[in-house]
Amino acid sequence: MNVTIRVWRQKNDQSEGRFEDHEAKDLNPNMSFLEMLDVVNEDLTNAGKDPIAFAHDCREGICGTCSCMINGKPHGPESGVATCQTYMRSFQDGDVIVVEPFRAKAFPIIKDLVCDRSAFDSIMHSGGFISIRTGSAPDANAIPIGKEVADMAMDAAACIGCGACVAACKNSSAMLFVSAKAGQLNLLPQGKPEKDARVLNMVATMDEAGFGNCTNQYECSAACPKEISEEFISKLNRDYLAASVKSVFKAVPSTMG
Amino acid sequence: MNILQVLFKTSIGKKVLMAVTGLIMVGFIVGHLIGNLQLFAPPEKINAYAHFLEGLGPALWAIRAFLLLTLALHVWMAIQLTLENKAARPKDYTSQQTLRASYASRTMRLSGFIVLAFLIYHLLHFTVRIEGFGTYPHTTLLDGTPVRDVHSMMVFGFQNVWISLFYIISVGLLSWHLSHGLVSMFQTIGLQSRAWSNFLSKLAVLFSILYFLGNAAIPGAVLAGVVKIENPEVAGYVCPAKCAVCEAKKAKT
Ligand code: HEM
Numbered sequence: 001m002n003v004t005i006r007v008w009r010q011k012n013d014q015s016e017g018r019f020e021d022h023e024a025k026d027l028n029p030n031m032s033f034l035e036m037l038d039v040v041n042e043d044l045t046n047a048g049k050d051p052i053a054f055a056h057d058c059r060e061g062i063c064g065t066c067s068c069m070i071n072g073k074p075h076g077p078e079s080g081v082a083t084c085q086t087y088m089r090s091f092q093d094g095d096v097i098v099v100e101p102f103r104a105k106a107f108p109i110i111k112d113l114v115c116d117r118s119a120f121d122s123i124m125h126s127g128g129f130i131s132i133r134t135g136s137a138p139d140a141n142a143i144p145i146g147k148e149v150a151d152m153a154m155d156a157a158a159c160i161g162c163g164a165c166v167a168a169c170k171n172s173s174a175m176l177f178v179s180a181k182a183g184q185l186n187l188l189p190q191g192k193p194e195k196d197a198r199v200l201n202m203v204a205t206m207d208e209a210g211f212g213n214c215t216n217q218y219e220c221s222a223a224c225p226k227e228i229s230e231e232f233i234s235k236l237n238r239d240y241l242a243a244s245v246k247s248v249f250k251a252v253p254s255t256m257g
Numbered sequence: 258m259n260i261l262q263v264l265f266k267t268s269i270g271k272k273v274l275m276a277v278t279g280l281i282m283v284g285f286i287v288g289h290l291i292g293n294l295q296l297f298a299p300p301e302k303i304n305a306y307a308h309f310l311e312g313l314g315p316a317l318w319a320i321r322a323f324l325l326l327t328l329a330l331h332v333w334m335a336i337q338l339t340l341e342n343k344a345a346r347p348k349d350y351t352s353q354q355t356l357r358a359s360y361a362s363r364t365m366r367l368s369g370f371i372v373l374a375f376l377i378y379h380l381l382h383f384t385v386r387i388e389g390f391g392t393y394p395h396t397t398l399l400d401g402t403p404v405r406d407v408h409s410m411m412v413f414g415f416q417n418v419w420i421s422l423f424y425i426i427s428v429g430l431l432s433w434h435l436s437h438g439l440v441s442m443f444q445t446i447g448l449q450s451r452a453w454s455n456f457l458s459k460l461a462v463l464f465s466i467l468y469f470l471g472n473a474a475i476p477g478a479v480l481a482g483v484v485k486i487e488n489p490e491v492a493g494y495v496c497p498a499k500c501a502v503c504e505a506k507k508a509k510t
Pocket residue numbers: 214215216272275276277278279280282283286328331332335362365366368369370372373374376434435437438439441442443445446
């Protein structure tokens with residue numbers, strides 16, 4: 001099959017970008033979207049032109065590196081898959097496919113389709129961990145955890161941090177990402193002791209990074225390659241409010257003034 | 258962190274302020290609608306009710322101040338959040354699909370601001386009562402207490418098709434605003450789950466429809482001539498065929 005990609009080219013964060021049309025010829029419909037970009041880049045390189053920069057790593061839907069707004073939807077037309085697992089059979093022969101980078105103030109463009117998602121790392125550094133050493137893989141049932149809680153935590157843990165939630169949100173809000181990362185740890189006994197500090201710090205870092213505010217429209221969840229539910233956002237709101245109220249009434253040791 | 262800082266300075270805090278002020282206003286408008294539906298009773302009913310409200314004196318002013326503050330906070334937060342959201346994506350996509358967001362949720366700012374414009378007009382019309390915006394007659398209750406004739410004031414206003422239409426469209430937009438707002442509110446304060454939200458969205462739509470119909474019934478009934486001016490001193494009063502006042506006048510001459 002043959003398609004045309006109308007792809008965003010931009011040198012760096014400072015420069016103006018523009019769309020460029022490129023033909024992708026003789027594709028196997030079972031190629032992934034990224035493999036199609038490889039074909040185009042091969043042609044560009046052979047012609048002595050600058051290949052299209054795009055982010056990728058595992059190419060099996062688990063690392064969260066691939067991105068791209070494909071025809072106006074993060075990760076392309078299918079639901080529940082990342083760009084690396086979107087296949088050309090999801091398109092028609094002769095299609096013109098519009099490919100843009102994820103756009104948000106907090107995700108500045110590095111080049112072409114690659115944006116800098118390190119704001120997510122900053123959020124993780126501020127609370128997406130537990131401080132104690134939990135040791136190496138423990139005996140499976142050493143700490144009993146109910147099935148329902150374990151399943152919920154697994155649902156949240158499915159987040160690969162790709163940023164599709166931010167890309168899809170009309171407000172570039174990172175609430176789905178933060179709620180999944182905080183929710184996963186807050187649900188489990190190892191994460192509970194630091195729950196309040198975690199939500200307060202992660203939300204503060206999220207606000208500082210320049211993400212927008214959630215308007216409860218759930219475009220994030222619809223675009224998420226791991227189909228993470230907006231229920232985690234509600235949980236984050238709840239945990240955040242509780243932590244804020246508790247922090248008002250918390251006694252502090254006299255040495256801390 | 259200080260609780261005021263949380264409410265005014267953080268993304269979730271500002272949203273919570275939106276939700277709580279929204280909820281307070283929802284409480285108010287339900288009471289307000291029930292009060293207004295007394296227009297369908299004989300004039301004494303709503304006139305006595307208005308007289309009672311005015312008799313609250315300082316308490317009435319306290320309630321008014323509280324509601325105005327609530328509205329101001331709601332609008333202020335709406336403006337702030339909207340500006341922040343615009344700033345969070347300096348360069349828009351060339352093409353972006355809408356995957357799931359309802360139409361009502363995407364028009365909250367528009368519906369909200371038209372409702373705000375309506376509210377200003379509505380307060381000038383019936384609360385401040387600017388001369389020229391309407392007619393503001395007086396009457397007496399059955400026990401002889403002199404009161405403002407709220408019944409005639411409302412009927413006179415709604416006999417104007419354009420005013421009625423403006424009211425109907427505005428309460429329609431408010432209902433539209435609430436069909437998303439009522440569900441959104443629960444999500445914001447953290448009381449949401451899939452099952453509960455499915456139920457709640459249906460309830461919110463039902464509430465919004467009933468709220469709209471209740472409100473639209475008032476100008477509707479006036480336009481249809483079901484509710485008429487019953488104060489002989491007000492323009493537009495039509496004598497019933499056998500009227501005690503006219504009979505008495507005729508008997509005199
Ligand atoms: C007067 C002008 C008004 C403006 C400009 C306005 C604007 C807004 C905006 C922008 C939102 C946020 C929507 C979102 O998160 O997607 C909102 C939410 C809401 N509004 Fe209003 N609104 C107004 C009046 C009202 C009134 C009169 C009521 C109630 C009677 C009301 C009830 C609500 C509720 C319940 C919410 C949901 C809060 C939440 O999202 O958590 N609004 N409004």
